[in-house]
Amino acid sequence: MAQSAIKEEMDAIVAELNQHNYNYYVLAMPTIGDYEFDKKLRHLAELERTNPDLADPNSPTQRVGGDITKNFVTVNHKYPMLSLGNTYNEQDLRDFDERIRRAIGDNFQYVCELKFDGLSISLTYENGKLLRAVTRGDGTKGDDVTNNVKTIHTIPHQIKTHEAPDHFEIRGEIFMHKAAFLKLNAAREELGEIAYANPRNFASGTIKMQDSKEVAKRPLDGFIYFLYTDKNEFKNHWDSLQAVKNWGFHVCEHNRLVNNIDDVLSFIHHWETGRFKLSYDIDGIVIKVNSYAQQQELGFTAKSPRWAISYKYKAAEVETILEKVTYQVGRTGxxxxxxxxxxxxxxxTTVKRATLHNANEIERLDLHLGDTVFVEKGGEIIPKVIKVNPDKRKPGSVKVQYLHNCPECGTELIRKEGEAVHYCRNDEGCPPQIVGKIQHFISRKAMNIDGLGDETIETFFKRGLINHISDLYTLFQKSDQLKGIDRFGERSIDNMLIGIEKSREMPFEKVLFGLGIRYVGETVAKKLAAGMRNIDNLAKATVEELIAIDEIGQRIAESIVEYFGKSEHLSQVELLKLARLQFEIEEKIITLDSDSLIGKTFVISGVFENFGREELKDMIEANGGKILSSISAKLNYLVAGDNMGPSKLEKATKLNIPIISDRVLLEMIAGK
Incomplete structure (x- = not known):
């Protein structure tokens, strides 16, 4: 193969794996399984080994973990948080054992530990008190999430012993138990939010939340698995684990000290099936040389210790029969x-249903009714059909054809270009959409109406009391009908009506989010409210005007224009206005910190190490400057961070607009 073709293949794999790393570590929403990721990583490593001159210095083979989220203070790790080499087969473990023996002889032991499927954390203690909790990040620096970690009951704030050194660092894994995951994920779906794929993602998403009060509402747990001290307090890893357990840390009771590789393999075989009885997920086994002196002698590669390795289990799969395909209609259609x-x-667990995702997946699988299918359940709580066994297909079996019409209301389904999902357009007449929209409207993150729940909304709909969001505000005139509903007494009715009355005070962005416009989530609703100021401006806005608002893309803009293009939606807005809901942003009186930026306009683009973009925006406005939504000849300065869009850079350069850093902006504010 030509060098140019090899380089092109390597660059493509690097880009793909970097994106997967970002999805996994930063967004906590992986789009590829561990096994497939590791296969691609090994292939890239082999290409780099045979073509060292073509290797990218930023290749994922040279990195640990993913990028750093900008929402928290970044902290350098005193001891790098390296990743482990991993394997899926036993021969690799025997090869690992042989390398150890060649290096240090036969006199050593292994510690076997469960490989928790969670979020790695580094805890620093001084004088027995928790000083700092930092995520893995990129292995050399991570995010300070101390306040969030302090909400986890099994992580001590203060240890009650004089045996521990004055300063030490301890490594562990934060995770969520399966039962808690299922309960909390169900609550997310009720709110119309995207469900997390598995407990690991939920734990990761939780620990990176900005509000520690919200973190405290989610039951996280943690296991400790490594101790670092400046002085050698212990001779081996096993003794250190017993010590930290005595200090009050949560150490997994399933750890084992073993004498040889055969004992390691026995441990692995036991937990291959035993893992399914645990209350939490594991995806493999970690094997470590016990002696610290021997660990030191074995040393490290650039990204992992030579004295440890992880064995990863393949996702569990089983064959069964596809009996039929049914369809669920969500709130957005x-x-x-x-x-x-x-x-x-x-x-x-007994599996009766599995997701098929969309029409593309049905076509890819070439599904026929009665097929023998393979169902997988690895880290995913919700099973999925991964392939068909064509050898067991019965002659004359009927190929599964995706629906043409909505299974609930019969409306012809649509599928927009570039999208995998089919939608029912009948959002004002399709029962699950109507109920789902009203349930979304009353939810905690939208209008937060106390005294109303999902079951009550379903009951009201079935009885004809409500058919639209606006009908909630007519319930004050239907008290006699309400009293006729079982288990809905006078006190319940009063509480509900009080909750509905209070909802009239909710701010514009909450009302906007509550309308349930496709792709308009909580954050987007805030951006739209701030950019458009009121519902009338928003309803008349063009796609171009909407895209000019920070973080509003083409897909969101088109969805908004389509929503307000329907007369039924405009009628609902008018009825909600009559119900005295808030449809314009509350203007705030701004007191300037200084007038150093008066008369100057700015656009902020990219990612900044020390500030969030909202912080920079507030700073500019607090000192008299004005934020513009797009680059034009009227712009005075482009404040540029990392990963700025090339189109903005090109346009600013063409217009000779000064491009400044956040440091220069601070100097301007200070009057330098």
Missing amino acids: AVTPVANLKPVLLAG
């Missing part, structure tokens, strides 16, 4: 196909 299966035991 998205229609999701579901495989109804012959019940089968998988990973410790």
Whole structure:
């Protein structure tokens, strides 16, 4: 293969794996399984080994973990948080054992530990008190999440012993138990939010929340698995684990000290099936040489210790029969196909249903009714059909064809260009959409109406009391009908009506989010409210005007224009106005910190190490400057951070607009 073709392949793999790393570590929403990721990483490493001159210095083979989120203070790790080499086969473990023996002889032991599927954390203690908690980040620096970690009951704020050194660092894994995950994920779905794929993602998303009060509402747990001290307090890893357990830390009771590789393999075989009985997820086993002196002698590679390795289990899968395909209609009209299966035991639970995602997936699988299918359940709580066994297909079986019409209301489904999902357009007449929209409207993150729940909304809809969001505000005139509903007494009615009355005070961005416009989440609603000021401006806005608002893209803009293009939606807005809901932003009186930026206009683009973009925006406005939504000849300065869009840079350069850093901006504010 030509060098140019090899380089092109390597660059493509690097870009793909870097994106997967970002999805996994920063967004906590992985889009590829561990096994597939590791296969691609090994392939890249082999290409780099045979073509060292073509290797990218920023290759994921040279990095640990992912990028740093900008929402927290970044802290350098005193001891790098390296990743472990991993394998999926036993021969690699025997090869690892042989390398150890060649280096240090036969007199050594291993510690076997469960490999928790969670979020790595580094805890620093001084004089027995928790000083700092930092995520893995990129291995050399991570995010300070101390306040959030302090909400976890199994992580001590203060240890009650004089045996511990004055200063030490301890490594562990934060995770969420399966039962808690299922309960909390169900609550997210009720709010119309995207469900997390597995407990690991939920734990990661939780620990990176800005509000520690919200973190405290989510039951996280943690296990400790390594101790660092400036002086050698212990001779081996096993003794250190017993010590930190005595200090009050949560150490996994399943750790084992073993004498040889055969004992290691026995441990692995036991937990290959035993893991499904645990209350939390593990995805493998970690094997470490016990002696610290021997660890030191074995040393490190650039990204991992030579004295440790992880064995990763492949995702559990099983064969069963596809009996039929049904379809679920969501709040936004998205229609999701579901495989109804012959019940089968998988990973410790009986599986009857599995997701099929969309029409593309059905086509890829070439599904036929009665097919024997493979169902997978690795880190994913919700099972999925991964492939068909064509050898067991019965002659004459019927190919699964995706629906043309909504299974609930019969409306013809649409599928926009570039999207995988089919939608029912009948959002004002399709029962699950109507109920889902009203349930979303009353939810905590939208209008937060006390005294109303999802079941109550379903009951009201079935009885004809409500058919639209605006009908909630007519319930004051329907008290006699309300009193006729079972288990809905006078006190319940009063509480509900008080909650509805209070909702009239909710700010514009909450009302906007509550309308349930596709792609308009909580953050987007805030941006739109700030950019458009009131609902009338928003309803008349063009796609171009909407895109000019920071962080509003083409897809969101088109969805908004489409929403307000329907007369039914405009009628609902008018009825909600009559119900005295807030449809314009509350103007705030701004007191300037200084007048150093008066008369100057700015656009902020990119990512900044020391400030969030909102912080810079507030800073500029507090000192008299004005934020523009796009680059034009009227712009005075472009404040540029890392990863700025090339189109903005090109346009600013063409217009000779000064491009400044956040440091220069601070100097301007200070009058330098």
